[in-house]
Amino acid sequence: MSHATDPASELPTNPVSALAWRLDHGFGMVMETLGAAIVLIEIAVLFSGVVARYALHAPLVWTDELASILFLWLSMLGAVVALRRGDHMAMTAILNRAKPGTRAMLQTVAIAAALAFLALVLWPAYQYADEERYIITPALEVSNAWRASAIPFGALLMIVAAVLRLFKFSTLRQIGLAITITAVLVAAFWLAQPVWAMLGKLNLIVFFVGVVAGCVFAGVPIAFSFALATFGYLALTTQTPMVVMVGRLDEGMSHLMLLAVPLFIFLGALIEMTGMARAMIGFLASLLGHVRGGLSYVLIGAMYLISGISGSKIADMAAIAPVLFPEMKKRGAKPGDLVALLSATGAQTETIPPSIVLITIGSVTGVSIAALFTGGMLPAVVLGVCLCSVVWWRNRNEDLSGVRRFPAREIGRLFLVALPAILLPFVIRASVVEGVATATEVSTIGIIYSALAGLVFYRRFDWRRLRPMLVETASLAGAIMLIVGCATAMAWGLTQSGFSTDLARFMANIPGGRFGFLAISILAFIVLGCVLEGIPAIVLFGPLLFPIARAAGVHEVHYAMVVILSMGIGLFAPPIGVGYYGACAVSKVDPSEGLKYIGGYMAALVLGLLLVAAIPWISTGFLKG
Structure with missing residues (x-):
């Protein structure tokens, strides 16, 4: 797609x-x-x-x-x-x-x-x-x-x-x-x-x-x-x-909550334009660049941090790839391996707030946005650790003879430069949790913060790019919201037909109880992620399946994480998933080059997903009450 x-x-x-x-x-x-x-x-x-x-x-x-x-x-x-x-x-x-x-x-x-x-x-x-x-x-x-x-x-x-x-x-x-x-x-x-x-x-x-x-x-x-x-x-x-x-x-x-979609899209473009993304990645590279596969670990960590700011996976990848990939290629990394890992990290970080998919789930199912934001942090860590294990195995024999180790003084300097950018995800999350702003309003705090950081601290703010960024935001928001609107009408038609009752009966009769329900949900949403992408699939099936999950004894935040990660794997899995081709586009790598590398990363993601599904605490352990 x-x-x-x-x-x-x-x-x-x-x-x-x-x-x-x-x-x-x-x-x-x-x-x-x-x-x-x-x-x-x-x-x-x-x-x-x-x-x-x-x-x-x-x-x-x-x-x-x-x-x-x-x-x-x-x-x-x-x-x-x-x-x-x-x-x-x-x-x-x-x-x-x-x-x-x-x-x-x-x-x-x-x-x-x-x-x-x-x-x-x-x-x-x-x-x-x-x-x-x-x-x-x-x-x-x-x-x-x-x-x-x-x-x-x-x-x-x-x-x-x-x-x-x-x-x-x-x-x-x-x-x-x-x-x-x-x-x-x-x-x-x-x-x-x-x-x-x-x-x-x-x-x-x-x-x-x-x-x-x-x-x-x-x-x-x-x-x-x-x-x-x-x-x-x-x-x-x-x-x-x-x-x-x-x-x-x-x-x-x-749904006013969905106004966060265009605003986070614009915020994603803004952090790239102001140099905040480059500063963050530069600091991470100074910490890990001298270890085997170090820059791949930086890529995983950078996507985790960037996804805490931007609402668009394409924006996330576009902020990271131009900064990291040239240095990684100098160290002998294969373009196909790079794009495969970039694509896998896109799936891994789907649950990190303020994810558009999290906001969408909250808006159509009534699940607390604050609970989803809290529950989404650790599942992404689990999948990230699984990806790191593949990186370690593939780079265990890497030659580091020509790689420079940064002295502590320079690492400290790069940390100070990156500090405003590193703080942004925490500012955004704290604003929601502490009640300063709603999940919709908090994006504007991020926008003002990033604009000031770009103007005052990083001295980078290209006014000529502002209009194209705003136009791109409006276009992408319109495309997304029209899907949401049409999918809502479609879901209503399905519900009025009695489909939801039939689906509930089918899902309730799946053998294996809670684990059987989670297993069939994982398979279904991986397929839906390939074909429909996350937002329309959630709008269509979220209102139908979340009440069934509750009836089956699955915590709604736990179920949300399983569903989102399943869709993310489908979204970034070739040959159909659009996320994979988005990663190829921003990396300027032919899609065929990544196919032989992505299998191992996808297997790691599936393993991480199974761990998240089997251990509800990963999603709910930090929830209050």
Whole structure:
């Protein structure tokens, strides 16, 4: 799986394409500017709430409400930017193997499929926003239509982005054929309503397995694959008004807790830009660089520390690889081994707060965010120790004759330089635990802290990079939140169908009791991590499986750690896991080079996961009460 990518972009050769490029440029500038501006406003609003409440003891009652209104607009405008830039997550394994002509046609069909959903949902989205105008918000005392209007406006703007994208990258013949194929499929499903009426619960397999799989493997972005399947199921097999689906979409994208997603994404980019990541890694390298496999241990430790700051694994890896890899290659490390270890550490550190997946689990299951943050530290240590054992074995005969040992004085100097960066994860966690800020607000403390450290201490703050970072934040946040919204609607459809009852019955009857339930959960979420990635899998199955886990006697924090680590292994396991290809991309290493090295690291991760699953104390030992 990967982010959908642009077809080979060349200078337009016909007037229609040239016009589309010009219109898209202006349209993109406006959308990106709006998205970037909302990210900045969100940071200012939330941080002002923290300052007013904690420093001035004069809480601002309207900050959360305004942040919530802006968040839905950020999610929808970010989704527009992501669609225009080709940043929506999609399975590209089949596309990448296809011939150029076939690939271009499939990409055109994927855009047409997304366009079909947007066209179908536009009227229900308008109806939903119209109904919301009667609801008045308690603090600002404005109509909720100001917030809900983001959905129809966002859908309309995504239609514009999709149409411009079609004419930018596809020929008129490809566009006509793709629209015809899409229209024929939609009409065929609509005409087959008598068949769906006879199938009963088998419709779940047709729509939520068949349609989702067909769309995903055809290259349709994950969010739109979920949306098409859910819309089709509700519209063709139930009496549910489509405005209800829009409501569930809104519900999924409106958890204020998830506002932490874009803010931590931006924080991840900020620590790389200010030089904080480089300082941290430099200190760790001075400590361990002279031992066999030392820089590999530094890589594992650096990913542990960086993951305590950034919410994006790609951002984590992008901060570390350019700093460590050149020196590691000088010492004879194979590029394939480096990218395999980098990928494995991505899976290892999934539970380290403030992980986006932890925040998502808390938002959709009701598990305490503070408990998840506390419980996530030690499981990552256990998996890290397992990875270190593989590093030790593979580097036991390394030649260290040309490696410099840093004197204590220089190590001390590097420690002082790195100290502000090293303190950041502890500042973030302490702010949540001590009640200074919520899990959403704490990201703004990290942002202000990092900006000041970059400006005052490290003297590195490239103002020219600020706008691209904000745009990237808006785009990635929009792509993620649209998946969350569509997956929430899909999960609601599954629940209303009685699927949750059937699933509960199946899981309750698994032999082996608590351990049998954990074993089947590990297998299921490794597969889901490969196919769906963490956030959509959690949104879809978290509300269904966590109550079953509690009934089976599994502590909810323990279960969360097992689920997250299982998904992480799937996410970073080739040949399907997108995380592996992300590691290859930031490392500039061909994916085939890492395949022969990654098996040992994945085996170590599985061993660590089994230890975490078998010993609940690893996840719950430090919880209060």
